[in-house]
Amino acid sequence: MNCEYKLYEPSWCPGCGNYMIRTALKMALEELKIEPHEVVLVSGIGQAAKMPHYIKVNGFNGLHGRAIPPAIGIKLANKDLKVIVESGDGDSYGEGGNHFIHAIRRNIDIAHFVHDNQIYGLTKGQGSPTTAMGQKTTLQFDGVKVEPIKPLALALTMGAGFVARGFSGDIPHLVYLMKEAIKYKGYALVDILQPCVVWNKVNTFAWYKNRVYHLPDDYDYTNKEEAMKKALEFDERIPIGILYREEKETYEDRFDFIKNGPPLVDRQLNPMDAERLMEEFK
């Protein structure tokens, strides 16, 4: 058994939060003792979405906004694989917003790590779905004129069973969140705050560092009302940790033939098995 994850040289900017997120991901997977061939990292397009190229693991680097649908297809085809979606805020909440909502409805067993830097990095500095109202960008010269998405609150209202927020500047805590999300049976969202050192001059490392705080030890993550309050707390103080957790039946377990059988990919195929279906046409 070899649980060591090899790294490749990234093309991210020096100081980018993605480096820390990758370190946390490597540590989480290694500590969970999952081998690289047992994991699939699925991403869309963006700086965060390049992750499958920078860590040696099964990778599916698809289209912009479309990380979730293939992740669902992969998990349904082979329930033994650990499926992790790793993409940015634009990919997950903008272009892929519809898939995000419907992934929560399904509650399929995937972990979704959103690198949320509140800006578009790859395309050079335009507003993202999480950029604050009024913030000036390379495209919104007078400031953003639409409300930001509140991803954690949205996930909660949709009924997500695992809702968490992390910070790239707090690696041990992020490793903990990632491990819990990967182990969680169902759709697990971890929104990870990270600075974009080049394009976001507002939400800098210091900006986040001064605001984030760990949820207290006595915080009850089964209390949905409390979780909603914490999900909306994004101002002078930003809580990080598992905001909400609830055990729920997964999508794949709602299908007896998936739950109680080998993974679909391992099924023996024989055309003659289908011959009996012709009876209804006789």
Next chain:
Amino acid sequence: MDFSILIGGAAGQGLDTSAQILELILKRCGYNVFTYRDYMSRVRGGHNFTQIRFSDKDISSFTEKVDIVLALNEETILLHKDRLKEGGTIICDKEIAHEDGVLPLPFKKILSKIKNQKVYNTIGLGVILKYFNIPIDIGEEAVNKLFKEKASYDNVLALKEGYSLIDGKYNLKLKEDKKIIINGNKALALGAIAAGCKFYCGYPMTPSTSILSYFSSKSNEMGIMVDQVEDEVAALNMALGASYAGVRAMTGSSGGGFALMVEALSFAGIVEIPVVIVDAQRPGPATGLSTRTEQGDLRFVIHAGHGEFPRMVMALRSPEDAFYQTARAFNIADKYQIPVIILTDLYLADYTNTIDPFDFSRIKIERHISDGKDIDGEYKRYEITDSGISPRLIPGKVDGQVVLADSHEHDEYGHITEDPDIRTEMATKRMKKIDLLKDEIQEPWLIGEEKPEILIVCWGSTYGAVKEAVSKLIEEDYSIGALVFGDIWPLPTRRLMELAKTAERIVDIEQNLTGQLDSLIREETPYKSDYKILKFDGRPFSGEEIYRRLKKEVLKR
């Protein structure tokens, strides 16, 4: 003998169930049946009709003239009375029997006797049974097969009441029933299931929806994951994920939904993941005519997708063809790691025809997946090979090896690259498959004369109508034949080139406005059609219409 029965009424009047019962009865009597459905895009009201044709000969089209009309409302009488053959009959309730030559019957009276308003149509079926002197027990068996217990009881009563209303006119000789009766979409789905398709996802859209619902009805029994996705964008991306993970996957829609899949189609091209995509065509542009038919997407699916990549397109010609070709599509997708697009249309999706039972032993499953033993060192998902096809590993199946699939241009391992040499090499590698496909594709079917003076070219679902028209013209001593394309991209040209050399005239027959197959032929061969018979009113060609138009527009000139 050759009879046609039309059942007409409003949406919601149970036309389809009645048609299913009647076609089953006629099949049980040992006859060939062809049922054509014409319906509007609404759940209640409007005018819908179904035409059931049966004969002791092979039939592959509907007819314009009918022998019997079962009118469930007055509108049906007004709309279809001119289509009645000499000596034909219109059956209806006496309250709506205002026209001459209509057979008024006490439907309403019987309804109040049975105390079930839903059995109206079945009374009419009883009348039809008696008209042909079909034994009532064959009717009972069909009713029992299609209805649940209580409904079945009342419908048998209705059938018997109808049976007693008239005297028989025709003695239908009973023969052995050896066929199956199936529509194009179910045959397609059954072909996919036989081929081991374990994943189907889609978003409801006429006329592809019945593929989705057929798969769903077999999901538990056959262990097939069926997902109604949030949109067609998700559909193809999800199918590609499932295929990457190693199962045979398919998605389907009509042209509008296919349009939403186009980005992912291009992705399938660069990522080299096998997938089968169905476009069940209906008339566009945009929403077009939702419940009508057309062959307008041929050029679209051949060219859809940004960038250049290989694909295969096959058009289905009949329910039988739908079964075998769909199964074959999976082998081709797996062998070349490409998207294979299946073109059908509303007409073929919905019409039912009696055909020989499918031979499942003819279906071969060829996966072309590596077990990793032939891989030296680190696995290269996009290894450059002579054929252009790289060994395919399934993620998680080989210890220590990982599979990296990428939508960017990539190196052999699947990593992003902008290197001009690697780009050139990769694009060339992918496109090599189109040359291999040229050896894989099947030549079009030839019907009629082997070396015809009049050579018809057509494709897909027009097969049945063209076949009937050609047989009729051959009986009249015309030298005529037709090439019916199934595999259509890359375009097989060998047989066409041979026949075009000696043909006096080439006639293109298509259900679209611009003659898309003809333009493809002009592009791929030195030939083009001399005349086009095109139809784009949303209604399918009948054999009679093609016969008539060939006579008037081509043969008389």
